[in-house]
Amino acid sequence: MKKIIIIGGGAAGFFCAANLDENQYHITILEQNSDVLQKVKVSGGGRCNVTHACFDPRELVQFYPRGNKELLSVFTKFQPGDTMDWFERRNVPLKIEQDNRVFPESNSSQSIINAMTQEIQQKNIEVKTKCSVKEIEKLDAAYLIKTSLGDFIADIVIYTTGSSPKSLKIIENLGHKIIDLVPSLFTFNIKDDLLKDLAGTSFEMAETSIPQLKTEESGPLLITHWGLSGPAILKISAWEAISLAKMKYHFEIEVNFISKPIDEAEKMFMDFKQSNPKKTIGQSKIFDITNRFWQRILEVSKIDLNKQVAHLSGKEMQTVIENLCRKKMKVTGKSTFKDEFVTAGGIDLKEINFKTMTSKLLPQFYIAGEVLNIDAVTGGFNFQACWSEAWLIAQDLNLKRDKQMIN
Known part of the structure; x- marks a missing residue:
C-alpha cells in the first residue's frame, strides 16, 4: 500500500485527507502545532466562515486578487455549493447570511472541525502533532521527510503547510520558485x-x-x-x-x-x-x-x-x-489579524498543474492552500480555495489507484 504523507494539518490538509480513499493508501498527517485546524477554529470570530454563497465559478474567481485565472478550472469541479453539500451530508447544517457569507447554523467553528476530525478518525488516518518538518529529500521513487519526530518515507507528498517562510524555504530547496510574501487583508x-x-x-x-x-x-x-x-x-x-x-x-x-x-x-x-x-x-x-x-x-x-x-x-x-x-x-x-493572517506570495502558480494540483517539477507531489501564491478578499473565499484544491487532489489520487487496479 502506497504511503501518503500530508504536511500541514490545516483546512486544505484535513479536507484532502477526509476525501481520500483510506483503503487504497496509508495516510499520515504531520502538523507542527499542538492542535490541528487552528485557522478554522478562529475564523469568523470563532464561528468559521466556511465559504461564500457564490455558485458561478466565473463570478467566484473575481474575489481572488491572485490566482483568479488558475482557479476557474478548479471551481468548475468543486465550488461553494459542493462544500455546503459536503458538510450538510455530515450533519453540519449551514446558513447563508445577508452578506452571502456561509456559517454553520451552530455559530461554532467546532462543528466544522468535528465533521473533518470524525471523518479522519473513521478512516484511521494517523495524525502526528508537534511534528515539525525540517527538510524533504527526493529519493529515487519516494521522498524522505526529516522531522522533529524522526524520518518518514512517502511515496506521495501532499504539501499544505500554509505560507510560513520556513515551509516555503523547504519547497524552494526542492526547486520551486517562490514569489515574495507580503501581507494581504x-x-x-x-x-x-x-x-x-x-x-x-x-x-x-x-x-x-x-x-x-x-x-x-x-x-x-x-x-x-x-x-x-x-x-x-x-x-x-x-x-x-x-x-x-x-x-x-x-x-x-x-x-x-x-x-x-x-x-x-x-x-x-x-x-x-x-x-x-x-x-x-x-x-x-x-x-x-x-x-x-x-x-x-x-x-x-x-x-x-x-x-x-x-x-x-x-x-x-x-x-x-x-x-x-x-x-x-x-x-x-x-x-x-494575527490568527487569521493571510498573505500574498508563495509558490509560483506557473509551476502547478491546476487540473490535479500536482507540482510540474516534482513527481507525486501535490500542493494546496495558502502555500501557493493565491489569496482572496475576506468572506470565506480563502477557505473555499483550500476545499476545492484539496478535493481535486483526493479525486486525482483515488482515480489513479482505481485505474491501476483495473489495469
Whole structure:
C-alpha cells in the first residue's frame, strides 16, 4: 500500500485527507502545532466562515486578487455549493447570511472541525502533532521527510503547510520558485482627529479609494483603535497588497463615509435645512451615521453644535460634506489579524498543474492552500480555495489507484 504523507494539518490538509480513499493508501498527517485546524477554529470570530454563497465559478474567481485565472478550472469541479453539500451530508447544517457569507447554523467553528476530525478518525488516518518538518529529500521513487519526530518515507507528498517562510524555504530547496510574501487583508493605521475615541463606530456602506493607485472599493467600514477596518478596507488591502508593500504602508486614503455623491449629499442637506430650520445642527439626523460620528464631523468642521440649521453658511455646509464624502487621511502603517493572517506570495502558480494540483517539477507531489501564491478578499473565499484544491487532489489520487487496479 502506497504511503501518503500530508504536511500541514490545516483546512486544505484535513479536507484532502477526509476525501481520500483510506483503503487504497496509508495516510499520515504531520502538523507542527499542538492542535490541528487552528485557522478554522478562529475564523469568523470563532464561528468559521466556511465559504461564500457564490455558485458561478466565473463570478467566484473575481474575489481572488491572485490566482483568479488558475482557479476557474478548479471551481468548475468543486465550488461553494459542493462544500455546503459536503458538510450538510455530515450533519453540519449551514446558513447563508445577508452578506452571502456561509456559517454553520451552530455559530461554532467546532462543528466544522468535528465533521473533518470524525471523518479522519473513521478512516484511521494517523495524525502526528508537534511534528515539525525540517527538510524533504527526493529519493529515487519516494521522498524522505526529516522531522522533529524522526524520518518518514512517502511515496506521495501532499504539501499544505500554509505560507510560513520556513515551509516555503523547504519547497524552494526542492526547486520551486517562490514569489515574495507580503501581507494581504490588513487594517489601516490612521491617526486623525475625525477617528479619535470612536473605535467601534461602523458604517453600513462606505467608499474608500487610494488616489495614488487609482483604485477604489466599497463595503461596510469600521473605526478601530488604530484606524480603519471592515470589508471596504480589507478588500482594497488585498487587491493592492503588493503596491502597498512597495509604498511601505505610507499613503493617502480618501473615504466617503455615506457612500453618496457630493451633489446628492448637498441636496439632502438643503432639503433638511428647508424643512427643519430651527433645529440645532448637533441634534439633526440628516445622514445615516451615528450621533457621535455626526458630532465629531461638526467638531472637526469647526461648527458650533448648538447653531440652528437655518444659520449655517454655504461654506460651513460644504466643509461638512467634504469631511463626510471626501475625507482624506494619511495611512502610516498596517495591522494584521494575527490568527487569521493571510498573505500574498508563495509558490509560483506557473509551476502547478491546476487540473490535479500536482507540482510540474516534482513527481507525486501535490500542493494546496495558502502555500501557493493565491489569496482572496475576506468572506470565506480563502477557505473555499483550500476545499476545492484539496478535493481535486483526493479525486486525482483515488482515480489513479482505481485505474491501476483495473489495469
